[in-house]
Amino acid sequence: MFLVSFLFGRLFGRLITLALILLIAGGAGWYFFIREDNQLATTAPAIPASIKGDATPAPGSSPAAATGGNVFKIIPAQSEAANFAGETLARVGLPSTAKGVTKDIEGQFALTPDGLDTAKTTKFTVKLTSLKSNEPQRDTRAQGALETAKFPTATFTATKLTGLPKEFPAGTEVPLQLTGTLDLHGVQKEVTWDVKAKKEGAGFSALATVKFKYADFSINRPNLAGFVSVDEDVTLQVQIIAQAS
Numbered sequence: 001m002f003l004v005s006f007l008f009g010r011l012f013g014r015l016i017t018l019a020l021i022l023l024i025a026g027g028a029g030w031y032f033f034i035r036e037d038n039q040l041a042t043t044a045p046a047i048p049a050s051i052k053g054d055a056t057p058a059p060g061s062s063p064a065a066a067t068g069g070n071v072f073k074i075i076p077a078q079s080e081a082a083n084f085a086g087e088t089l090a091r092v093g094l095p096s097t098a099k100g101v102t103k104d105i106e107g108q109f110a111l112t113p114d115g116l117d118t119a120k121t122t123k124f125t126v127k128l129t130s131l132k133s134n135e136p137q138r139d140t141r142a143q144g145a146l147e148t149a150k151f152p153t154a155t156f157t158a159t160k161l162t163g164l165p166k167e168f169p170a171g172t173e174v175p176l177q178l179t180g181t182l183d184l185h186g187v188q189k190e191v192t193w194d195v196k197a198k199k200e201g202a203g204f205s206a207l208a209t210v211k212f213k214y215a216d217f218s219i220n221r222p223n224l225a226g227f228v229s230v231d232e233d234v235t236l237q238v239q240i241i242a243q244a245s
Helices: 002-034 136-146
Strands: 070-074 080-089 095-102 105-112 123-127 153-162 174-184 187-200 203-213 228-244
Touching: 095 136, 105 228, 123 228, 174 203
Parallel strands: none
Antiparallel strands: 070 105, 070 228, 080 095, 080 228, 105 123, 123 153, 153 174, 174 187, 187 203, 203 228
């Protein structure tokens, strides 16, 4: 009986040791190979000289065009949409910020000197199936949480823009707020983006940021193999370069 207890005790001890080794190895793998520490962008991207064009209105142009009214089309190759999610290593408390990014973004926004041109649609659509981070395992779980097979895109349709100046000082960043409906994971909800925008000639750039909870859009928070917990909140950032059409 003593021998059986002794052997069982040694076996149990080895199992505990093995579990600790696996936990430490998994944590080390996350820290050194998967963990990210991304920072949110803080300024609108620079407008490439190639798209600024000529800011002088053409002869015979309408007053709206002369005072800045335009439809700007997003240039996907020079734009991006990203999500930022806080992650914490289970039982250890080591934090990190993961980032998924895609350039599959398209759309347009229509402006008048007073704000949005309500006669035209201002919206953009992001293809969620192409969101990528630095780790395929994380991407698989994120795609599962977003159910991208069923809801492959997210679309924002604007209804209100505040803070637009009558004239943009060339190259000067202007703070704006853009309100509208975000259609994500089959849920439509009103959100307001904090925007920093620049306009030079025919070119327009903007950095738009919004924060919400996964639960607001009925999304189950993703997890990484049980080692990593994900914060309740997620931040979306869109950086766009657009050109007047």
